[in-house]
Amino acid sequence: MSSIDQMSVKVTAIEQVAPMIKAFTLQPLEGQLTPFSAGAHVVVEMGEGEQRYRNAYSLMSNPNDNRQYQIAVRLQEASRGGSIYMHEQVAVGDELKISPPANLFAPAWKANKHVLFAGGVGITPFLSYVPVMQQREAEFELHYMYRSQQTGAYSAELTEQLGDACRCYDADQGSRCDIAAVMADQPLGTHFYICGPESLIEAVRATADELGIPAGAIHWEEFAGAKPGQPFKVELSRSGVELAVAADTSLLEALEAADIDIQHLCRAGVCGQCVCDVTEGEIEHRDSYLSDAEKQSGKQMMPCVSRAAGERLVLDI
Amino acid sequence: MQTEQVNGVASKPVYTPVELNPKSRFHLFIAEQDVPVELQSLYDRCQEDKAVAAYASASDAQLLESLVTFPLTGTLYLAGTEPFLWRVASHAREAGLCSDQVRLLAPISRERHLFCCHCHTITEGVTYSPYACSGCGAMLEVTDHFSRLHGAYFSFQANAEDSTDMPEKREVN
Numbered sequence A: 001m002s003s004i005d006q007m008s009v010k011v012t013a014i015e016q017v018a019p020m021i022k023a024f025t026l027q028p029l030e031g032q033l034t035p036f037s038a039g040a041h042v043v044v045e046m047g048e049g050e051q052r053y054r055n056a057y058s059l060m061s062n063p064n065d066n067r068q069y070q071i072a073v074r075l076q077e078a079s080r081g082g083s084i085y086m087h088e089q090v091a092v093g094d095e096l097k098i099s100p101p102a103n104l105f106a107p108a109w110k111a112n113k114h115v116l117f118a119g120g121v122g123i124t125p126f127l128s129y130v131p132v133m134q135q136r137e138a139e140f141e142l143h144y145m146y147r148s149q150q151t152g153a154y155s156a157e158l159t160e161q162l163g164d165a166c167r168c169y170d171a172d173q174g175s176r177c178d179i180a181a182v183m184a185d186q187p188l189g190t191h192f193y194i195c196g197p198e199s200l201i202e203a204v205r206a207t208a209d210e211l212g213i214p215a216g217a218i219h220w221e222e223f224a225g226a227k228p229g230q231p232f233k234v235e236l237s238r239s240g241v242e243l244a245v246a247a248d249t250s251l252l253e254a255l256e257a258a259d260i261d262i263q264h265l266c267r268a269g270v271c272g273q274c275v276c277d278v279t280e281g282e283i284e285h286r287d288s289y290l291s292d293a294e295k296q297s298g299k300q301m302m303p304c305v306s307r308a309a310g311e312r313l314v315l316d317i
Numbered sequence B: 001m002q003t004e005q006v007n008g009v010a011s012k013p014v015y016t017p018v019e020l021n022p023k024s025r026f027h028l029f030i031a032e033q034d035v036p037v038e039l040q041s042l043y044d045r046c047q048e049d050k051a052v053a054a055y056a057s058a059s060d061a062q063l064l065e066s067l068v069t070f071p072l073t074g075t076l077y078l079a080g081t082e083p084f085l086w087r088v089a090s091h092a093r094e095a096g097l098c099s100d101q102v103r104l105l106a107p108i109s110r111e112r113h114l115f116c117c118h119c120h121t122i123t124e125g126v127t128y129s130p131y132a133c134s135g136c137g138a139m140l141e142v143t144d145h146f147s148r149l150h151g152a153y154f155s156f157q158a159n160a161e162d163s164t165d166m167p168e169k170r171e172v173n
């Protein structure tokens, strides 16, 4: 069960675009898909029963194309299954369920200039930015960091298409992006966008802070999703239900497996949709939505990423 | 820096004490008329690259001109009446400054600009409610709904059901 209407789509093509990345083309079983805005993502539901996963993926196709969506999935060996499932189990012709597109990473269109930093598969939201920025004649530059032996999808196409506006840095060739040099001396009204591993997001934010670039000009998207932790028990005070949350399952997933409907958009601790009231137990907050004061009060948590700090939690559900 | 009021009407700006932004490489101080002491003392304490300007009745063109060379790493500090603060802040936003790059000192007077929802005229120097609209003459109820774009408060015909029966005059602040 999901609180927002899901759509059924069929996988019509799968392409190995880099050693670790597969791209999936999705078409609706009937009718048309909705157009989306640059930077939007969908939550893909795959598998069944015990082996059911929901992961958020950026849409990387042209936002104006309502015949198909494309997503790219990087194989995460240490992942809790979703990306492995997409890589190993999903075949052309299979059906998947997706949420309607939602956008937590739209460009700041009032910016005078856009500087995009992509790390590995983090290129995907920017692939939807590019056609719209070109159409709007917005000034932008793309800095794309990857390892050609793992994640360098689309670098050739982008270089060809964008020329100087695209700079590629292949770590496997010893090429590194000098983030400070890119960020220094940008004109007033420049906005910076980061999609990639946490280390890249941190590096760009720290550089901005160092240079005195306003925090409001820095935007990032991190779809790290839930990370495993200690197993714990959760009691739902209104229904009296008690559930066990395994080490590699998120609390949100455990609730969903018990058919408890929780709103969600990002499944990454960013959007605030999944907030739950907590009546007992220590929380290990891992989200970036609640304020420090809210985290300290211990009364609310984001079950998509956060967990119990102890052995047991009681939720007011 | 402004924060929204948690209780009551949300859109009336709250002005908290202004500090220098220690991260900034350039600081521009703009006062509407005379440079007030608070702004002067910020300016004096500032060690970095800085500039100060007082714009007695500055035109929009002059204000924009002062922002053309403004760097991405700069902070703008404003002092003056509330409509002035927000007028410059609006230009700053147009020029590409982020809201965290613009710091507003508490307005030097409690006079408001009032936006009439009937004729769209802005009436200046308002300190009490109801207040006669300088455009259509309606007696306007002054609200705390503030437009950051127009630097003015929203207002509407007081006691519209019976406009001969005016509510008692009250001071606004």
Ligand code: FES
Pocket: A263, A264, A265, A266, A267, A268, A269, A270, A271, A272, A273, A274, A275, A287, A289, A302, A303, A304, A305
């Ligand atoms: S789903 Fe977005 S914060 Fe949990």
